[in-house]
Amino acid sequence: MVKAVVAGASGGIGQPLSLLLKACPLVDELALYDVVNTPGVAADLSHISTPATVTGYLPENGEGLKKAFTGADIVVIPAGIPRKPGMTRDDLFKINAGIVKGLIEGIAQHCPKAFVLIISNPVNSTVPIAAEVLKRAGVFDPKKLFGVTTLDVVRAETFVAGITGERTPSKLTIPVIGGHSGQTIVPLFSQAQPAVNIPADKYDALVNRVQFGGDEVVKAKDGAGSATLSMAYAGFRFAEKVLKAASGEKGIVEPSYVYLPGVSGGDTIAKATGNDFFSVPIELGPSGAEKAIDVVSKANEQEKKLLEVAYKDLQGNIQKGIDFVHNPPQN
Template sequence: MSRKKIALIGGGQIGGILALIATQKELGDVVIVDIPEVEGMVKGKALDITEAAPHDGYDTKLQGTSDYSEIAGADVVIITAGVPRKPGMTRDDLLEINLKIITHVANNVKEYAPNAFVIVVSNPLDAIVYAFHKVSGFPKNRVVGMAGALDTARFRAFIAMETGLSVQDVSCIVMGGHGPTMVPLTRLASVGGVPLSELLSKDKIDAIIKRVQEAGTELVKLYGKGSAFFSPAAAIMEMAEGFLKDKKRVIPSAALCEGEYGINGYFIGVPAVIGAGGVEKILELELSVEEQDKMNSTLQAVKKTVGEAGL
């Protein structure tokens, strides 16, 4: 059986870590694509990871290139290409620049990897994944945005930090857009089956929610240059592995809704089943009136960003 092929569009911080994780897990051979000006850098990362193989024992093949034809036949395409956030920059500030980049990327993916499952990561996510879908013409099950997986992981991490309990036992979900209008469903959060409300006060839970909503900005400020890369890479590979191994994972993802949660024609964070068919199903939770109101608010924010992109 031939090996799977993973194309990473963008060889920056996230792209490099993705290449390492995919290689160590032997999920497939990896091609890292970036602009000609930094081709040496992505070739270097591919070679560097290859030279680590004797230590970890993987036989994955890697290459770095600026030639999109090298992604031909890719099973998964992960797009991190774009300008990263800098201190004082909002996701909306990134829109004009990253919209041009995603248009170029979408046309090349459409030409060279027309059957791939595509995970979009570039910000502002809700508009960029919409733009990729529109430009590429890919079916909705083969285009998804990575946002909710990361936001949910951050929610889990902060709950574990506050309670002092194992993150493995924390269960929760974040829906909605990727940004301050995201919707953490606190009533469903639990640790080892114990409702979060029985472990923490409302004030502490509210503080956790606020931190989750501002987590990206917190890291931008701490790093001083660029934004998060370790945690996004882990979230992305969880999604890619769900597809490549047909795991039927339920992962909060920016999927195209067509009636689910009263949303039509927009990508927004929802519980999605990811398997060999891509986004195989969107699970509909029974939301409270307050939660549905928050979903409606985040939808308006997504519509605004998409509208500003002229899509």
């Protein structure tokens, strides 16, 4: 029996993500948690004729979180707020960092052995926050903590297919590494399988589109939201791969933002990048992240230049997350 939890289930990402998980044959029990509307979302989903049973929980002085998380095998966290007009990135960081910290404390207490998939932005900082909270609680398993960067991979597949004419973008395998914001996102088109030919005059624009695809959606939605549906799809795609690997399926590889020193093969990549947290292709298995695959050393000259920028930006992002736990901001 597999119990999946969506923390932040009532939001723009949480609802479509919950729908996809309800439809997934690998999930037997789906628990939804959020500060508002979860019983209604759960009731709506529970009418869908798939096997998973659905329950929805509100905080209820900590009891709701306890009920939602207890016995969970996988917890996917899209919780948080989008940036609103007049709000600085720092304001956003403090709010979302606090939300993630609270949820991870709940995981440490109620389901410490669960796979934890973090979607909440900024992923570059929220995953280090989660690691520090889990370390403090004495339950940190680096193989089970993932920052979901799959949307960057999905965008790379889609945008490259638009250039090469591939009718099924998901047939392309394109490593997208680094972090999960702006210039920390580095697509390695030179290592695409099958090989792709990106015309030189389209390369820079393609890289920029993968790095800043989120801005494209925000602009198109004209202030009414950000990338919620594509993020829900990407979050589900990664969650499904984790569940398939956990059930024994072999050969599953997908990039994810992980704590490299705790994953086999990760030390070499951490030394090369100067960062303990970094997204690289991860071989998934029953224990989670079983192997980090070194694609960094095979980057071409163009990609190395992009990576140098990513390394530096990531160092600041990671430290910001660690500092948030050890020196919480005063209100």
